[in-house]
Amino acid sequence: MRIGDRLIASVPELDVAAGECVAIVGESGSGKTTTLLATLGLVEGAAVSGEIRVGDVDVLTAAPADLLRIRGSRAALVMQSPQAALNPTMRLGTLMRRALARHGVKGGEARSRADEAVAAVLLDPAILRRYPHQVSGGQAQRFAIALALALGAEVILADEPTSALDVTVQAEVVAVLRRLRDERGLAVLFVSHDLALVSTIADRVVVMKEGAVVECGRADAVFTRPSDAYTRELIAAVPRLPGHSGERPGEEET
Numbered sequence: 725m726r727i728g729d730r731l732i733a734s735v736p737e738l739d740v741a742a743g744e745c746v747a748i749v750g751e752s753g754s755g756k757t758t759t760l761l762a763t764l765g766l767v768e769g770a771a772v773s774g775e776i777r778v779g780d781v782d783v784l785t786a787a788p789a790d791l792l793r794i795r796g797s798r799a800a801l802v803m804q805s806p807q808a809a810l811n812p813t814m815r816l817g818t819l820m821r822r823a824l825a826r827h828g829v830k831g832g833e834a835r836s837r838a839d840e841a842v843a844a845v846l847l848d849p850a851i852l853r854r855y856p857h858q859v860s861g862g863q864a865q866r867f868a869i870a871l872a873l874a875l876g877a878e879v880i881l882a883d884e885p886t887s888a889l890d891v892t893v894q895a896e897v898v899a900v901l902r903r904l905r906d907e908r909g910l911a912v913l914f915v916s917h918d919l920a921l922v923s924t925i926a927d928r929v930v931v932m933k934e935g936a937v938v939e940c941g942r943a944d945a946v947f948t949r950p951s952d953a954y955t956r957e958l959i960a961a962v963p964r965l966p967g968h969s970g971e972r973p974g975e976e977e978t
């Protein structure tokens with residue numbers, strides 16, 4: 725993918741299957757977000773060569789109406805700051821109903837889809853009566869995932885979905901994504917620079933540096949036997965608390 729005469733991301737192959745989580749990791753500016761957004765044809769002014777498919781839709785040649793149908797109803801974006809993405813003047817239930825109405829789902833069917841989706845992300849249905857500023861960051865992120873589920877998304881494209889949240893809330897959001905992957909066969913493309921978090925959810929990992937894929941493979945293999953020097957650097961940079969690696973403070977001295 726080029727923007728102007730600059731090569732922004734070169735990704736030879738990246739598949740995400742149903743029931744699988746693939747994480748893209750790498751330093752800031754390595755091309756993770758543009759790769760994720762390109763999946764839905766959302767990189768303004770980008771020239772993309774090759775092929776991008778969501779199910780049976782070829783994103784690069786799809787008619788605008790087909791692109792609109794896959795955005796939201798087949799593949800949904802979950803961004804870093806859900807509260808910023810939610811209209812502050814509407815209750816969450818209204819937001820959900822409007823999104824469903826845009827995709828042709830109304831009345832009782834819309835209500836039952838909303839209730840079911842909210843329950844699937846372990847939120848109290850009463851949350852639908854609240855405004856975005858009345859919910860926590862973690863609740864807003866789970867609501868964003870519920871919105872994707874209500875619309876019937878098969879793929880969640882999550883861009884640093886937990887980096888604005890504190891550690892325990894991060895773990896809750898990742899646990900919800902993991903459960904949806906395992907129980908509903910949701911496909912998850914997860915962009916993050918947080919390797920420790922990625923190791924708790926990813927089945928496969930793609931490591932990017934300066935727009936290029938330097939390593940990809942099964943998460944356990946990449947984390948335990950990284951083949952690329954840059955991946956080794958990233959892993960070595962993950963902070964560990966004393967005792968986390970089985971080592972206790974002062975243990976090395978005895």
Ligand SMILES: Nc1ncnc2c1ncn2[C@@H]1O[C@H](COP(=O)(O)OP(=O)(O)OP(=O)(O)O)[C@@H](O)[C@H]1O
Nearest residue numbers: 727732750751752753754755756757758759768917
């Ligand atoms: N619309 C654009 N026009 C020009 N350059 C862009 C555009 N969008 C992204 N870039 C450039 O492409 C490169 C990759 O950006 P990208 O946001 O994908 O990186 P990233 O790995 O997601 O970084 P971060 O973790 O900071 O979000 C960066 O150098 C960025 O400046």
